[in-house]
Amino acid sequence: xxxxxxxxxxxxxxxxxxxxxxxxxxxxxxxxxxxxxxxxxxxxxxxxxxxxxxxxxxxxxxxxxxxxxxxxxxxxxxxxxxxxxxxxxxxxxxxxxxxxxxxxxxxxxxxxxxxxxxxxxxxxxxxxxxxxxxxxxxxxxxxxxxxxxxxxxxxxxxxxxxxxxxxxxxxxxxxxxxxxxxxxxxxxxxxxxxxxxxxxxxxxxxxxxxxxxxxxxxxxxxxxxxxxxxxxxxxxxxxxxxxxxxxxxxxxxxxxxxxxxxxxxxxxxxxxxxxxxxxxxxxxxxxxxxxxxxxxxxxxxxxxxxxxxxxxxxxxxxxxxxxxxxxxxxxxxxxxxxxxxxxxxxxxxxxxxxxxxxxxxxxxxxxxx
Amino acid sequence: xxxxxxxxxxxxxxxxxxxxxxxxxxxxxxxxxxxxxxxxxxxxxxxxxxxxxxxxxxxxxxxxxxxxxxxxxxxxxxxxxxxxxxxxxxxxxxxxxxxxxxxxxxxxxxxxxxxxxxxxxxxxxxxxxxxxxxxxxxxxxxxxxxxxxxxxxxxxxxxxxxxxxxxxxxxxxxxxxxxxxxxxxxxxxxxxxxxxxxxxxxxxxxxxxxxxxxxxxxxxxxxxxxxxxxxxxxxxxxxxxxxxxxxxxxxxxxxxxxxxxxxxxxxxxxxxxxxxxxxxxxxxxxxxxxxxxxxxxxxxxxxxx
Numbered sequence: 001x002x003x004x005x006x007x008x009x010x011x012x013x014x015x016x017x018x019x020x021x022x023x024x025x026x027x028x029x030x031x032x033x034x035x036x037x038x039x040x041x042x043x044x045x046x047x048x049x050x051x052x053x054x055x056x057x058x059x060x061x062x063x064x065x066x067x068x069x070x071x072x073x074x075x076x077x078x079x080x081x082x083x084x085x086x087x088x089x090x091x092x093x094x095x096x097x098x099x100x101x102x103x104x105x106x107x108x109x110x111x112x113x114x115x116x117x118x119x120x121x122x123x124x125x126x127x128x129x130x131x132x133x134x135x136x137x138x139x140x141x142x143x144x145x146x147x148x149x150x151x152x153x154x155x156x157x158x159x160x161x162x163x164x165x166x167x168x169x170x171x172x173x174x175x176x177x178x179x180x181x182x183x184x185x186x187x188x189x190x191x192x193x194x195x196x197x198x199x200x201x202x203x204x205x206x207x208x209x210x211x212x213x214x215x216x217x218x219x220x221x222x223x224x225x226x227x228x229x230x231x232x233x234x235x236x237x238x239x240x241x242x243x244x245x246x247x248x249x250x251x252x253x254x255x256x257x258x259x260x261x262x263x264x265x266x267x268x269x270x271x272x273x274x275x276x277x278x279x280x281x282x283x284x285x286x287x288x289x290x291x292x293x294x295x296x297x298x299x300x301x302x303x304x305x306x307x308x309x310x311x312x313x314x315x316x317x318x319x320x321x322x323x324x325x326x327x328x329x330x331x332x333x334x335x336x337x338x339x340x341x342x343x344x345x346x347x348x349x350x351x352x353x354x355x356x357x358x359x360x361x362x363x364x365x366x367x368x369x
Numbered sequence: 370x371x372x373x374x375x376x377x378x379x380x381x382x383x384x385x386x387x388x389x390x391x392x393x394x395x396x397x398x399x400x401x402x403x404x405x406x407x408x409x410x411x412x413x414x415x416x417x418x419x420x421x422x423x424x425x426x427x428x429x430x431x432x433x434x435x436x437x438x439x440x441x442x443x444x445x446x447x448x449x450x451x452x453x454x455x456x457x458x459x460x461x462x463x464x465x466x467x468x469x470x471x472x473x474x475x476x477x478x479x480x481x482x483x484x485x486x487x488x489x490x491x492x493x494x495x496x497x498x499x500x501x502x503x504x505x506x507x508x509x510x511x512x513x514x515x516x517x518x519x520x521x522x523x524x525x526x527x528x529x530x531x532x533x534x535x536x537x538x539x540x541x542x543x544x545x546x547x548x549x550x551x552x553x554x555x556x557x558x559x560x561x562x563x564x565x566x567x568x569x570x571x572x573x574x575x576x577x578x579x580x581x582x583x584x585x586x587x588x589x590x591x592x593x594x595x596x597x598x599x600x601x602x603x604x605x606x607x608x609x610x611x612x613x614x615x616x617x618x619x620x621x622x623x624x625x626x627x628x629x630x631x632x633x634x635x636x637x638x639x640x641x642x643x644x645x646x647x648x649x650x651x652x653x654x655x656x657x658x659x660x661x662x663x664x665x666x667x668x669x670x671x672x673x674x
Contacts, residue, residue: 008455027504079416084382184411184586187514313512323584326421327501333423333453336628337446337483337643341545341564344610350541 021098023068028139037061040135046251046280047071051321052078054085055202055250055279072202073302083181087367092235092244093175096254096277097155101230103281106156108223108258114153119229120281156226157256161270166258167270170300193294194316195289199278201319203285209309210291218307223273225258229281253278255286259294262301272301385432385465391415395433395588397577402590407552408520409503414586424457424482425583427499431461431480434495434579440468442476447626447643448486454482471646483546485567487647489624490576492593498561500582504591505549505559526558528600536605543608551598552591560597566609566626571597617642618660620651 025033031302038045038061048060052075060078067073067199103119170191177192185193213220232253235244255276263269273318274294276286295309308314318324377475383389391413398412417425435441441461445454449471458469459478469634470476473488480497490496506516509527519525528549542548548565552558560568561580571578571591578591591597601607618630618639625647627640639660642648657663 008450008452009459012452012455076416076420080418083416084386084388086388155489158420181413181415183413313514317513322416323421326423326425327584328422329420330422330501333482334451335483335562336444337626338546338562340627340629340643341566341610344612345541345543345545349541352540 002259022064032065034061034065037064043281044069044071044074046278046282047203047285048074048078050279050282050285051075051200051202054078054082060369069094072321072325076325077129079322089236089238090177091247092237094232094234094250094252096228096232096252097153097158099153099227099228099230099232099252100249101153101252103230104153104226104228106224106226108156108225112156112159153228155256157258157273160225160258164268165270166261167272169273185316187316189312189316191293191297194312195277195293197316197319198276198289198292201289202321202324203282205289205319205321205324206288206292207284209295209315212290212307213291213295213309218298218303218310219260220257220272220274220291220294221260222291222294223258224287225256227253227255227283228287229253229283251280253280253282253286255283255290257287257290257294260301272297372441381465382464382575384437385435386418387415387429387432392433395429398588399430399433399590400421402579403456403527403577403592405556406545406591406595407556407558407589409582409587409589411586412588413614417583418546419456419460421584422501423453424480424499426581426585427480427482427497427583428457428460428581428585430579430581430588431478432465434497435461435465435467436477437465437467439477440470440475441465441483442470442479442646444479444484444486444644444646445482446628447486448645450645459669473646473652483564484561484626485563485570487644488650489570490574492575496574496578498563498578498580500548500559500561500580500587501584502586503580503587504561505547505557510606520556523555528557529602532600532635533602536602542601542605542607548607549600551596551600553596556574557600558589558591558597564626565607566612568597568599568607569609612640616641616658617648617651618658620656620661621658622648622651622656638652 038057041061041064044064045057045060047065048071049055049057052060052063054060059081060074063074063077065079091368101117101119103121104114104117106116157166157169161168174192178190178196180193180196185197189197212218227302229251231249233246234248234250236247237244253276257274257276259272259274261269261271272294274290274292274297276289276290276293278285292309292315295307296312296315298305298310303310305311385392385396395412398410402408402410414426415429417428419425419428430615431441441458443449443454445451448454458505461467462469469670473479473486474491476494478481478495478497479486479490480499482499485496504513504516506519506528509531510516510519519527532542532544535541544565546564547559547562548568549557550560550568550571560571573594574591575593577593580589582588599607610626612627615627617625617627619641622642626643628638628643630641632638641658642651652661
């Protein structure tokens with residue numbers, strides 16, 4: 001006797017209960033506290049804030065814990081929460097030249113105003129698993145400069161610009177920027193929207209695309225002009241006040257790539273820009289973003305198109321990991337109806353082929369007789 | 370919006386989840402879509418608390434049009450009890466608290482994935498389709514900038530060439546679902562991945578048909594009593610799926626869309642109505658198939674091949 005599959009509701013509830021138990025793991029081990037995630041998994045938190053497009057460490061930590069460490073799932077949780085928040089205005093542009101930098105490096109100058117500041121980094125460490133690491137033993141006291149963190153750091157791009165060697169910032173002075181979370185992205189998109197898309201985009205996707213530009217698919221001759229990480233003040237001009245007030249600080253990573261120069265009949269050759277900006281400390285993402293941003297600007301410089309990283313529609317339509325993972329994983333949903341439609345056609349075609357074969361046989365026999 | 374207005378908003382989620390500003394934005398897109406049948410209207414699709422590709426477009430459309438007096442039916446693959454239909458129904462039960470039904474004629478809004486109910490729809494009903502890829506030309510031309518131009522110029526030759534190549538290669542038009550239709554003699558439209566079996570139901574339907582594609586950020590519509598014609602050729606006219614000599618194993622229905630169920634690993638199979646509401650209704654009216662618990666009208670063994 002056949003009984004149609006029923007009780008999807010109970011099955012779903014039970015599946016979620018089982019998941020909750022697995023996520024918690026061994027209950028004799030203390031549960032993860034948010035402070036532990038915020039404090040000790042800061043890079044995961046930064047990625048979730050950045051790609052979740054919402055700067056809130058505790059919320060990101062909550063999402064990471066709820067997602068059992070699946071960062072794309074955590075980003076999804078944050079995005080779905082973010083979209084319900086009312087929008088009450090836009091902050092003033094952040095002034096990254098007044099950043100309280102924890103780290104600031106340039107690969108183009110040995111020394112520069114404000115200095116090279118190595119700061120906290122994975123760089124130059126040997127990637128050897130530290131079997132003796134004891135999380136409960138306090139770390140050695142950090143050796144910090146007596147004068148504290150730097151806060152007056154002219155941008156390398158501005159220093160070059162003063163000599164006329166760097167293209168003027170094409171976005172400077174434009175105070176209205178688009179918002180692809182409020183208006184549908186239409187193509188071709190202006191650079192402000194492209195940058196927003198890239199900043200929210202999947203780190204792995206941008207890394208691969210950025211990497212491809214270094215291997216000859218849209219070569220742009222990049223130099224890491226400057227990477228800086230630190231706290232910047234966020235100013236908001238509320239209509240009630242009539243002037244901008246500081247409402248807090250956020251940590252960002254900014255990357256200014258200096259690329260291949262380009263001149264014209266009117267302008268002598270100048271270096272060109274690629275820009276990356278993300279929440280938290282994420283140099284890999286900021287650098288990848290800057291490489292892809294520059295590659296996408298091929299039209300401005302009459303460059304030869306054709307590489308994946310230059311293809312605006314391809315890059316912008318596939319960078320969002322929430323869209324991508326949703327659609328890839330929707331293949332798990334039932335497709336009985338469409339599959340049945342294909343089966344029906346295939347069977348019909350098989351029947352026709354069999355019928356044709358037998359009638360051909362008959363006529364061949366008749367011909368032989 | 371001012372700070373004081375925001376601070377006065379109640380905590381928690383709005384009726385049907387979306388905030389009123391978002392609903393207004395989506396309703397504007399819907400109105401435009403109704404005004405230009407078959408035209409894909411871009412809209413600022415929101416992240417929803419379920420993944421893209423799992424019905425977020427349809428859910429946003431439903432959330433924007435639903436009111437407290439509406440009666441909602443949600444189906445996936447024709448069934449009210451498939452996992453994703455259950456999940457979406459629970460979502461609206463939780464956020465809107467509206468009445469739910471599985472009976473097609475009682476619903477004021479039917480949200481669907483991949484099927485149109487067998488029960489004919491009537492005036493005043495709204496059928497909301499979940500759409501994965503709204504662009505019928507997408508697999509012929511991957512670029513949105515190009516396909517929008519093609520629609521603007523009614524440049525649909527490529528689609529006819531594709532259908533012709535199917536016939537040349539397979540002897541048939543090999544598109545069995547998401548079969549392209551011409552709406553009101555102007556726009557070629559993707560009916561969402563419903564089987565072509567359901568295409569004729571869209572033509573001159575008294576119900577309003579709305580299509581939401583969340584990930585692709587598009588809404589389109591077929592207003593009531595609109596021409597919807599499946600593309601074909603004079604010598605290869607459009608036809609729908611047929612299961613000759615097949616009855617539903619549960620209710621004995623013929624000429625409906627079937628789900629195939631494998632019974633064993635020796636080729637045993639049975640066919641049941643894909644539309645569970647229709648099937649249960651027939652059983653309640655005393656129609657039984659050969660595998661129904663009652664013993665059925667003709668209690669024959671399942672078809673073995």
